[in-house]
Amino acid sequence: MFINAAQNNTVSDMNGKILFVDDEENILEIAIEFFQHKGYHVVTAKNGIEALKVLTKEKIICCFTDINMPEMDGLQLAEEIRKLDNTIPVIVMTGYPSLENSIRTLKNGVVDFLIKPVNLNQMEVCVKRVLRERRLFVKNILLSKEIEGKERLVRLNNELVYKLKELQILNKIMTDLSTISSTEDIFKLLVEITVELTHADESKFFVINDSENTPFEVASSISKTYRESPFPGTTGKSLKADNGLNLMIVDTVQDEIPLLVSENKNSGRGADKNLSVMIVPLKIQEKVFGVLTATVKQGVKRFSDKELYYLSFMTQKAASSIENLVLYEHINRGLMTTLKAFVKAIEVRDPYTQEHSNRVTEISTKIGKKTGCSDEEIDILKISGLLHDIGKIGIRDEILLKTGKLTKEEFEKIKEHPDIGADIIGQLGMWDEHQKIIRHHHERFDGSGYPAGLKGEETPHLARILSVADAYDAMASDRAYRKKLAPEIILNILKDCSGTQFDPKYVEAFLSLYMEGKIN
Ligand SMILES: [Fe+2]
Numbered sequence: 067m068f069i070n071a072a073q074n075n076t077v078s079d080m081n082g083k084i085l086f087v088d089d090e091e092n093i094l095e096i097a098i099e100f101f102q103h104k105g106y107h108v109v110t111a112k113n114g115i116e117a118l119k120v121l122t123k124e125k126i127i128c129c130f131t132d133i134n135m136p137e138m139d140g141l142q143l144a145e146e147i148r149k150l151d152n153t154i155p156v157i158v159m160t161g162y163p164s165l166e167n168s169i170r171t172l173k174n175g176v177v178d179f180l181i182k183p184v185n186l187n188q189m190e191v192c193v194k195r196v197l198r199e200r201r202l203f204v205k206n207i208l209l210s211k212e213i214e215g216k217e218r219l220v221r222l223n224n225e226l227v228y229k230l231k232e233l234q235i236l237n238k239i240m241t242d243l244s245t246i247s248s249t250e251d252i253f254k255l256l257v258e259i260t261v262e263l264t265h266a267d268e269s270k271f272f273v274i275n276d277s278e279n280t281p282f283e284v285a286s287s288i289s290k291t292y293r294e295s296p297f298p299g300t301t302g303k304s305l306k307a308d309n310g311l312n313l314m315i316v317d318t319v320q321d322e323i324p325l326l327v328s329e330n331k332n333s334g335r336g337a338d339k340n341l342s343v344m345i346v347p348l349k350i351q352e353k354v355f356g357v358l359t360a361t362v363k364q365g366v367k368r369f370s371d372k373e374l375y376y377l378s379f380m381t382q383k384a385a386s387s388i389e390n391l392v393l394y395e396h397i398n399r400g401l402m403t404t405l406k407a408f409v410k411a412i413e414v415r416d417p418y419t420q421e422h423s424n425r426v427t428e429i430s431t432k433i434g435k436k437t438g439c440s441d442e443e444i445d446i447l448k449i450s451g452l453l454h455d456i457g458k459i460g461i462r463d464e465i466l467l468k469t470g471k472l473t474k475e476e477f478e479k480i481k482e483h484p485d486i487g488a489d490i491i492g493q494l495g496m497w498d499e500h501q502k503i504i505r506h507h508h509e510r511f512d513g514s515g516y517p518a519g520l521k522g523e524e525t526p527h528l529a530r531i532l533s534v535a536d537a538y539d540a541m542a543s544d545r546a547y548r549k550k551l552a553p554e555i556i557l558n559i560l561k562d563c564s565g566t567q568f569d570p571k572y573v574e575a576f577l578s579l580y581m582e583g584k585i586n
Pocket of ligand 1 (some may be wrong): 455
């Protein structure tokens with residue numbers, strides 16, 4: 067039977083509308099069709115500015131927004147909505163979840179985070195949930211204005227605290243999953259969160275063998291109490307599921323829906339003992355790829371629907387992350403191979419700069435680590451270091467390889483390489499940060515560098531790091547126009563130019579790494 071979603075909502079919600087904000091017309095059309103069919107009122111906007119206009123005219127109860135949009139991005143929009151009416155839940159949708167975005171989203175009061183491509187059913191589940199929470203929130207605000215109804219207020223407050231806690235758990239899952247940069251880490255994280263979140267004695271992730279439909283363990287975690295119990299788990303001794311669990315897994319894979327056995331009547335003995343069990347399938351492109359299991363093996367603890375919901379939520383998000391990562395790893399690997407080939411092509415043309423990019427990368431990352439850069443920044447440095455001179459591909463041989471002094475015009479040509487390099491990276495539609503570093507690796511701290519003449523901290527800090535590493539390696543290697551310089555001379559030049567050409571902070575870090583023998 068078709069149930070109109072509006073039946074589940076209150077009168078005030080029925081009059082309100084869901085706002086979708088995306089710069090892609092076809093996404094808006096699909097969302098309108100789906101949600102109108104489900105009985106919701108829907109309005110759309112192509113960007114943040116347009117969305118704010120809609121908000122002043124319409125009664126909006128919930129907003130879905132893309133992150134990357136012209137004029138005003140989704141996170142700025144979320145912030146504006148919060149100022150305007152903090153009861154409107156905002157859900158952001160993005161193709162590339164990053165740690166920075168997750169933190170910004172949480173700060174801006176965004177209540178949920180969906181990874182593109184977004185599944186419409188998943189969106190509807192999200193709408194129902196946020197509207198339920200919004201009603202609770204609005205009720206709470208209304209009640210707090212009245213002195214009477216105290217008891218209700220206490221109850222609602224408790225519910226709200228519980229909801230907030232749940233939201234925190236869900237956000238933690240999202241944040242943890244979005245920091246993962248390789249598919250291998252995801253399974254480990256899933257079992258660890260499961261043990262922490264559900265207080266299971268043991269959690270495992272099994273990949274399902276395609277031909278035989280048999281589960282094969284790829285990650286496991288056991289709780290501290292179970293590890294210290296008289297009959298600890300067998301993790302690590304066998305990669306196959308025990309018999310009882312195996313049967314339940316096979317059923318779950320066939321049914322393709324999460325399984326909760328709160329009180330397991332057919333529990334085995336010893337390590338095979340599973341008093342309470344949850345099994346959640348993880349589907350990749352509509353096919354069961356693996357299952358996440360959680361088991362209670364001792365004591366009185368039993369699993370509930372709520373815990374099954376957490377696990378399903380987490381597995382769903384993990385599946386999107388895996389799909390995105392696989393896609394990203396694939397694109398990224400292909401792209402890096404092409405770009406590395408570019409770099410090799412330049413180095414073959416100019417033997418004097420051979421391996422220069424690799425050495426600059428190595429030195430830059432050492433300075434980065436020494437000066438407290440995050441792992442994400444170090445990754446950016448690794449790619450930018452490797453590609454920093456990629457723009458030299460656009461400089462003619464007679465200038466690039468000239469042994470004599472360059473004329474003014476020729477030097478002007480050489481000065482174009484940071485811009486050319488940044489444009490090459492930009493045309494691939496990726497990596498804003500990397501683009502900035504490559505564009506500005508020849509800026510000087512006193513503002514007399516090129517191409518933009520940026521001064522001091524106007525130059526991105528990773529570009530300031532790269533500039534020290536680049537200069538050191540250039541002086542420490544033979545060039546077409548001169549032999550390499552002696553180490554004492556190079557160190558003196560770096561010291562002399564600290565504060566004029568280079569950021570003193572990074573020269574200092576370089577010198578101390580050098581003294582410690584960490585740079586050769
Ligand atoms: Fe350069």
